[in-house]
Amino acid sequence: MLSAVTLDQLRMLIAIEETGSFSAAGRKLRRVQSAVSHAIQALEETKGLVLFDRSGRAPKFTDAGRALVAQARQVIMQAELFDRTSSAIAAGLEPELTIAVDTIIPIEPVMRSLAGLQREFPNLALTAYTEAAWGGERRARDGSAMIALCLLDPTSAQDLQASPVMSMTLVPVAGSQHPLALENRPLSREILSQHVQLVLTNPHDPSGPSHSVVSPRVWRFVDLSRRLEFLLAGFGWGTMPLHLVERHLADGRLKRLALDDSGILPGPVPLYVAHARARPLGKGARWLLDNLRAQAWP
Numbered sequence: 001m002l003s004a005v006t007l008d009q010l011r012m013l014i015a016i017e018e019t020g021s022f023s024a025a026g027r028k029l030r031r032v033q034s035a036v037s038h039a040i041q042a043l044e045e046t047k048g049l050v051l052f053d054r055s056g057r058a059p060k061f062t063d064a065g066r067a068l069v070a071q072a073r074q075v076i077m078q079a080e081l082f083d084r085t086s087s088a089i090a091a092g093l094e095p096e097l098t099i100a101v102d103t104i105i106p107i108e109p110v111m112r113s114l115a116g117l118q119r120e121f122p123n124l125a126l127t128a129y130t131e132a133a134w135g136g137e138r139r140a141r142d143g144s145a146m147i148a149l150c151l152l153d154p155t156s157a158q159d160l161q162a163s164p165v166m167s168m169t170l171v172p173v174a175g176s177q178h179p180l181a182l183e184n185r186p187l188s189r190e191i192l193s194q195h196v197q198l199v200l201t202n203p204h205d206p207s208g209p210s211h212s213v214v215s216p217r218v219w220r221f222v223d224l225s226r227r228l229e230f231l232l233a234g235f236g237w238g239t240m241p242l243h244l245v246e247r248h249l250a251d252g253r254l255k256r257l258a259l260d261d262s263g264i265l266p267g268p269v270p271l272y273v274a275h276a277r278a279r280p281l282g283k284g285a286r287w288l289l290d291n292l293r294a295q296a297w298p
Contacts, residue, residue, distance in 0.1 A: 007079055009043045010072040012036050013051070017069045021058055081123060094282030096125040100136040100145035103224045104168070105271055106243050109295040110149060117288050124284045132222045134202040140274050146285050149292070152272040160274045166297035167268035169242040170212070172257040173249070175234035186260035189214045196236035198227050212239050212264055239265065243298055 015025035016036070026033045044051050051065035061069065089095055097117075101110055117124070129135070129145060136150030140160055154162050172187075174180045180187060180195055197215035203222040219236060221227035228245070231238055232253055248254040259265070273292045275281060281289065 004046060005043060006039075007076065009039045010075055012039050013043065013065075013069050013072050014076065016040070016059075017061070092283040093121060093124060094146075094284055096127065097147075097282070097284045097288070098127040098129070098139075098145045099288070100129040100131050100139040100148040100150070102131050102133055102136045102148075102150045102271075104133055104151060104241055104244070105136075105149045106166070106298050109165075109292070109297050113288055113291045113295060116291055117284060120287055121284050132203055133200055133224060137274065140276055143276065143279065146275060146279065146281065147289055147292075148272075148274050150272060150274060151269075152274055154272070157274070159277055161277050162272040162274040163293055164270040165273050165292060165295070166271050168271055169268060170239040170265055171242050171245065172212075172237060172239050172259055172265065173231060173245055173254045174237035174257060175232055176252055176255050178234045178237060178255075180237050180257055181255035183257075186258045188260050189264065192237065192259075192264070198230055198236040198238035200224060200227060200238075212266065214264060 012025060012029065012031075015028050016022060019025045019028055022036045022040070023033045025031075026036045029036070040051065047068075049064045049068075050062055051068065052059035053062055101107070114126070114128075117126070129139060131139065131150070133151050136145065136148030137152050137157065137160070139145035140148035140150070141157075149165070152160070152162055154160075178195075180192070183191070193215045195215060196217045196219055197213060198219050198221060199213055201220040201222055219230070221230070224244070227238065228240065228248075230236065231240070232248065237257065245254055249256055273289060275285070275289065
């Protein structure tokens with residue numbers, strides 16, 4: 001059960017520790033020394049402890065006093081955080097902001113926006129989910145994320161407000177020792193279909209559309225990074241976002257396949273920042289949404 005300890009008493013205890021005396025603490029807090037002494041004596045009586053040794057010319061902290069002044073600092077910090085947070089919420093800042101980011105999204109612009117959000121609203125609690133492809137759309141729709149950066153078919157997502165933030169280029173790749181990587185001719189559908197194709201699948205809608213699938217032998221993945229590992233290990237070929245495989249192409253671990261049929265690959269694939277139309281955005285979410293849209297995406 002909480003006793004009648006006041007924040008004023010704790011501030012006086014901290015001021016004594018910082019200034020070295022009751023009188024100096026009073027001057028710092030603009031209080032007379034007698035008020036400081038009375039407040040500390042009341043605190044000692046309330047807690048049944050002796051916080052200062054008064055046997056010398058100047059009171060000194062006892063072991064109990066030194067332990068409790070550290071606790072007093074924590075209490076004051078939390079009280080100040082409570083005050084700032086409650087004021088921010090009263091001004092329209094949401095108590096917590098939850099976002100979801102598909103792993104296919106380039107992360108550097110996201111981190112720049114989140115760093116700016118932290119500077120603008122340092123007391124805003126943030127929860128961030130990293131999701132498999134299409135996971136961000138699901139969280140924006142079911143309400144577990146206020147903002148999502150995601151793959152999205154805007155024609156089938158009328159309940160979401162979505163803005164494209166970048167276009168993603170897909171490239172066909174295989175491990176450097178895969179038979180397709182050793183071919184010196186442009187690759188036709190017939191040649192590609194002779195090899196296992198590693199395909200990214202929506203885990204929540206496995207019957208959904210599968211773009212660029214030409215092989216009857218398909219391994220399906222819901223995790224983009226895991227599929228990349230299998231590509232690097234030579235288990236098959238597949239299309240990958242260029243920004244995620246550039247370094248592997250540069251160091252020779254993957255090879256970009258030359259196709260003789262441009263119809264196998266889709267055009268630029270847009271990536272979106274989205275939120276549910278039915279849920280109003282708080283102050284922090286609106287700031288983040290505007291900043292994400294304004295980012296210089298790769």
